[in-house]
Amino acid sequence: MEHSASAPAVGRKATAVPGMGWAKLKKNLRTQRVVKQCCGVDFWEIDSFADEMGQVPSNQHEGEEHVKNIRNSMMSNSGVRPGGHPVSSGAPKEITEALTSLLNLRRKYSEARSSGSSIVNDAIPATECDLTIPDEAAMADLRNVWDLAKNPNIAAFCRVRLSILESKFDVWSLEARDTEMVQQQALKNDFLTIPKVDTHLHNSAMMTAKQLSSFMHSTYEKDKDRVLREKEGKAVTVGEELLANGFSPNKKSTDELSGNHKMFANFENFNKGFTPLGSRALKSLFLGTGALEGEYLFKLTKTCSELARDEADAFLEPRYSVYGNNKTGWAALAKWFRRWEVDKTIPTTLLAVQLPRVYPVWRKLGMVNCFGDMLKNFWNPLFEAAAEPEDSDSDMRYIISKLRVLDSVDDESKEDVHDIAGLPAPMDWTSEKNPPWTYYHYYMHLNLCKLNVILGRQTNPIQMRPHAGEAGPTHHLAAAFLLCDGISHGINLDKEPVLQYLYYLSQIPIAVSPISNSVLFLKYRDNPFPSMFKRGLCVALTTDDPLMFHSTPTPLLEEYATARHSFDLSSIDLCEIARYSCLAAFNKEELQQMYGDADDHDPDKTNIPPMRINYRVKQLEEELNGLK
Numbered sequence: 080m081e082h083s084a085s086a087p088a089v090g091r092k093a094t095a096v097p098g099m100g101w102a103k104l105k106k107n108l109r110t111q112r113v114v115k116q117c118c119g120v121d122f123w124e125i126d127s128f129a130d131e132m133g134q135v136p137s138n139q140h141e142g143e144e145h146v147k148n149i150r151n152s153m154m155s156n157s158g159v160r161p162g163g164h165p166v167s168s169g170a171p172k173e174i175t176e177a178l179t180s181l182l183n184l185r186r187k188y189s190e191a192r193s194s195g196s197s198i199v200n201d202a203i204p205a206t207e208c209d210l211t212i213p214d215e216a217a218m219a220d221l222r223n224v225w226d227l228a229k230n231p232n233i234a235a236f237c238r239v240r241l242s243i244l245e246s247k248f249d250v251w252s253l254e255a256r257d258t259e260m261v262q263q264q265a266l267k268n269d270f271l272t273i274p275k276v277d278t279h280l281h282n283s284a285m286m287t288a289k290q291l292s293s294f295m296h297s298t299y300e301k302d303k304d305r306v307l308r309e310k311e312g313k314a315v316t317v318g319e320e321l322l323a324n325g326f327s328p329n330k331k332s333t334d335e336l337s338g339n340h341k342m343f344a345n346f347e348n349f350n351k352g353f354t355p356l357g358s359r360a361l362k363s364l365f366l367g368t369g370a371l372e373g374e375y376l377f378k379l380t381k382t383c384s385e386l387a388r389d390e391a392d393a394f395l396e397p398r399y400s401v402y403g404n405n406k407t408g409w410a411a412l413a414k415w416f417r418r419w420e421v422d423k424t425i426p427t428t429l430l431a432v433q434l435p436r437v438y439p440v441w442r443k444l445g446m447v448n449c450f451g452d453m454l455k456n457f458w459n460p461l462f463e464a465a466a467e468p469e470d471s472d473s474d475m476r477y478i479i480s481k482l483r484v485l486d487s488v489d490d491e492s493k494e495d496v497h498d499i500a501g502l503p504a505p506m507d508w509t510s511e512k513n514p515p516w517t518y519y520h521y522y523m524h525l526n527l528c529k530l531n532v533i534l535g536r537q538t539n540p541i542q543m544r545p546h547a548g549e550a551g552p553t554h555h556l557a558a559a560f561l562l563c564d565g566i567s568h569g570i571n572l573d574k575e576p577v578l579q580y581l582y583y584l585s586q587i588p589i590a591v592s593p594i595s596n597s598v599l600f601l602k603y604r605d606n607p608f609p610s611m612f613k614r615g616l617c618v619a620l621t622t623d624d625p626l627m628f629h630s631t632p633t634p635l636l637e638e639y640a641t642a643r644h645s646f647d648l649s650s651i652d653l654c655e656i657a658r659y660s661c662l663a664a665f666n667k668e669e670l671q672q673m674y675g676d677a678d679d680h681d682p683d684k685t686n687i688p689p690m691r692i693n694y695r696v697k698q699l700e701e702e703l704n705g706l707k
């Protein structure tokens with residue numbers, strides 16, 4: 080890399096701080112090396128990076144304390160007892176071969192989603208989705224990932240690697256902090272002026288309660304006499320609809336619009352919060368694409384996106400729901416998207432669509448007869464549009480060209496099975512039971528492979544980035560490792576060292592929402608985000624549902640600011656996290672336009688000193704080389 084030549088200047092020229100000489104630091108690092116050898120890990124030198132650097136902590140006591148903490152942390156986190164004996168001693172060759180095989184498997188599945196013509200079933204017409212029963216090879220692959228993830232020897236090994244990565248970053252931060260800061264201050268941007276993306280939020284909750292309340296009041300003022308619809312031959316106005324559904328022009332409180340204590344740790348109560356004032360009519364009016372051609376939804380989206388752009392140089396990736404309960408979901412969204420020219424009017428809004436995993440609801444209502452019907456309702460309109468001539472001017476053809484991400488969402492805390500072999504095919508799934516997470520995503524993967532191939536989007540594939548690893552069974556993360564391009568949440572990786580290490584090695588984008596997690600499943604102070612970041616996982620900060628959780632006009636900045644102070648992140652850390660969000664959201668060509676050279680992003684554009692990027696690249700290379 081171009082920056083490699085200049086970056087190590089950090090090194091020995093830097094001024095040593097009185098009281099903490101290089102020799103003393105080396106001695107402490109040697110202590111770590113002893114600890115490392117006791118872990119049974121005899122390759123990858125922990126001190127290799129330190130050898131390249133001459134800068135030491137700015138405070139002797141801080142430095143000594145920190146190294147001591149690191150040593151303790153390595154012992155407690157890595158499964159090494161205080162006496163230094165390893166809890167388990169695996170056979171590194173077997174372990175590294177197993178990990179390598181999983182990385183190769185992931186690569187195979189990932190490539191299939193962009194150019195996987197080999198898995199497209201030619202027996203099925205191009206305009207129809209693939210609902211064939213899962214093939215044995217895929218079932219074996221899925222089983223293999225989960226089996227190896229649960230292997231205790233591999234888990235012990237990965238836990239050590241993750242702890243070492245985290246400890247290395249702690250040392251790096253101490254040694255390089257001042258030089259990094261000097262380098263960053265010489266760059267042309269700051270955190271607020273670099274691009275960043277909220278890669279996980281939902282369109283129905285993308286505004287804060289204050290923003291929604293203000294919008295409802297101003298709508299009432301301006302449009303109260305505007306005809307909304309006809310009812311029994313009589314016109315119903317916007318004002319009448321508002322007043323009939325709990326809105327009061329004199330009430331300024333936002334309490335009934337935002338999150339409250341009843342939704343804490345309760346997904347069902349939380350879901351109800353998406354209905355303004357508990358009224359489905361108001362949800363349809365303000366958050367639907369049908370009423371008044373979805374004008375209010377468009378205006379709300381525009382307000383949020385423009386604020387994010389103007390205040391934080393942020394892109395938003397709100398998820399719009401297509402439920403699969405009928406054949407018209409995509410058409411309604413496409414009509415709305417085209418009507419308001421969302422991509423042109425607010426180009427910082429990136430189109431993502433989510434499939435809520437609520438099959439039992441539609442089955443009970445008799446809207447579908449089987450799970451296959453739901454998949455057909457979701458996928459067939461996409462395949463029909465993809466089969467249209469390239470010069471087609473249909474709304475569907477248009478929206479499909481703008482579609483970037485598919486997501487799926489539901490309460491993950493419900494138990495389900497990982498092994499989906501032997502389950503009925505989707506057209507035979509007629510019970511009211513919800514299919515397992517893996518079953519849903521097997522068919523999302525299978526059909527996304529087909530769609531990307533038909534659309535010729537090898538270099539710009541539609542991605543699958545579902546909700547995974549927020550709560551409940553951790554095997555979702557094993558399935559996602561093969562079947563998805565990235566995930567939202569991912570905090571359960573904290574419980575799965577093998578998967579966490581694999582997510583790190585594969586640099587799989589993870590959109591973490593610590594504030595959202597805190598309300599629903601995991602207190603803020605316990606969130607593994609800071610640890611995942613230090614280890615080098617590709618983690619971004621995202622808001623999920625500003626309507627429920629945030630209170631300032633730019634929720635994404637609120638998310639970053641909260642994390643900065645709670646997790647003690649530096650401005651360089653924030654810029655690195657922002658860059659991770661862009662790596663998740665944009666394709667290679669877009670990143671090149673944004674950051675410059677394809678492989679060597681311009682530090683003036685990322686606001687990240689080259690030495691930080693070099694550090695991350697080097698760590699990753701060392702880990703990957705260690706597997707060879």
Ligand SMILES: [Zn+2]
Nearest residue numbers: 281546567623
């Ligand atoms: Zn979400």
